[in-house]
Amino acid sequence: MVRNHSYCSSIEVDIQEYLKKAIPIRPPVSVFEPMHYLTFAAPQSKAPTLCIAACELTSGDGSQAMAAAAALHLTHAAIYTHENLPLTDRPRPKPEVPHKFGPNVELLTADGIIPFGLELLARSMDQTQNNPDKILRVIGEITRAVGSQGIVAGLYRELQMDQPDINVGRAIDYVCKKKEGELHACGAACGAILGGGDEEEIEKLRKYGLYVGMIHGMLNGVGKNKEGLMEEKIEKLRILALKELENFDGKKVELISSLCSA
Amino acid sequence: MVRNHSYCSSIEVDIQEYLKKAIPIRPPVSVFEPMHYLTFAAPQSKAPTLCIAACELTSGDGSQAMAAAAALHLTHAAIYTHENLPLTDRPRPKPEVPHKFGPNVELLTADGIIPFGLELLARSMDQTQNNPDKILRVIGEITRAVGSQGIVAGLYRELQMDQPDINVGRAIDYVCKKKEGELHACGAACGAILGGGDEEEIEKLRKYGLYVGMIHGMLNGVGKNKEGLMEEKIEKLRILALKELENFDGKKVELISSLCSA
Secondary structure, three states, X not given: OHHHHHHHHHHHHHHHHHHHHHOOOOOOHHHHHHHHHHHHHOOOOXXXXXXXXXXXXXXXXXHHHHHHHHHHHHHHHHHHHHHOOOEOOOOOOOOOOOOOOOHHHHHHHHHHHHHHHHHHHHHHHHOOOOOHHHHHHHHHHHHHHHOOOOHHHHHHHHHHHHOOOOOHHHHHHHHHHHHHHXXXXXXXXXXXXXXXXXXXXXXXXXXXXXXXXXXXXXXXXXXXXXXXXXXXXXXXXXXXXXXXXXXOOHHHXXXXXXXXXX | OHHHHHHHHHHXXXXXXXXXXXXXXXXXXXXXXXXXXXXXXXXXXXXXXXXXXXXXXOOOOHHHHHHHHHHXXXXXXXXXXXXXXXXXXXXXXXXXXXXXXXXXXXXXXXXXXXXXXXXXXXXXXXXXXXXXXXXXXXXXXXXXXXXXXXXXXXXXXXXXXXXXXXXXXXXXXXXXXXXXXXHHHHHHHHHHHHHOOOHHHHHXXXXXXXXXXXXXXXXXXXXXXXXXXXXXXXXXXXXXXXXXXXXXXXXHHHHHHHHHHO
């Protein structure tokens, strides 16, 4: 358990280091200062870690998936920023989220953050051993996950959660699946693609990521403080998640499986 | 002139048709209806047209650049939506922009639109003759143009235009260069890349696009209603623009050059 924890922590440190180098505070400072700040202000997501771990599980080197992991974190940070943006029709922005910059600057900055992540990825073609087909596939995966049938669909449903005729349990399932689920599924699949996994491995890791993400959403996202509703579901998801890892190599499975118990 | 006008119009029709097929109103309707609406609510930009025209000028077939042109339009539409979003710190949203949906839905939808455009592009690998290297390069071009050193930098500066110590003339130049300029430069460069232009042709068309975009910004963007300040600049930009086309084939030059006289 200690080793598992430090495996994930060391991946997280690597990703943070990579991002710090990729987003230095440089001119125009009025642009890069908020970009740097908002990139690191978002709470960490496990999706980038999962991306590196899946790459290593499929016998790749973690560095091959670093640009993808960074793009996943940037995507997550941009969405987090927009989620907490003070809009005229958003009744209750979360009071615990500090706003160092005005809404206008936060809006724009997050608009720049997602493309920046994809740019890192597109430009990683020259620096790695991956072939362009794999990187293009990963770009397709990330853009689909963040888009209208993925995270954005989850955010829409979340907006409707207060409506009186909503089945709360089902709505939570849907939001967790689309929001955290899609991002983590995408992270794991991208890692497996870049690590050289075969189609079966990619799909198994995608499902593993989906379950891990849903658990995360139920614990920390829209399911938070609804423990009574969630406990049983989370336990089922853990069992499903671990089942997807059954055919992978023993030692590395131990490392990646720690991600579903956080 | 009539032929030039219809050349551009026929390209615009093709792009609209392509987009209509790419974004049908399908389930979840609560997501795709605003996506469809906001895609076509934005005023048309010449950047996608320029992309197709540059592809054809460099001896490519227009269809090879269609996904890129669509991604450019979607990027433009998303930015337009966010620009006109009612935020708590935005004092004067333009009264002429109608809002069919609430700010929250508009924010989210535009967040889904940019990735969707890039997804179209990433997935166009299978359907065209282009090799993945070119498409990856184009994704890098578009993400860079929209990001923190491109359009977003222009939008930042535009926010500061009301400050008392601003040199209005220089600020307009900067905003037009970064906002419309970068998008059109990117459009022309992407078309030339996909059309198989050599590096010199790509860079000439990139500059042509930059000047065309700046003219557009001075006429219709931040320079609007400041004709006295702009007239001379616009004339200079037109001369610079046409100069970039000098070494291209005669007949096709006539077609693409109409874009800088609109």
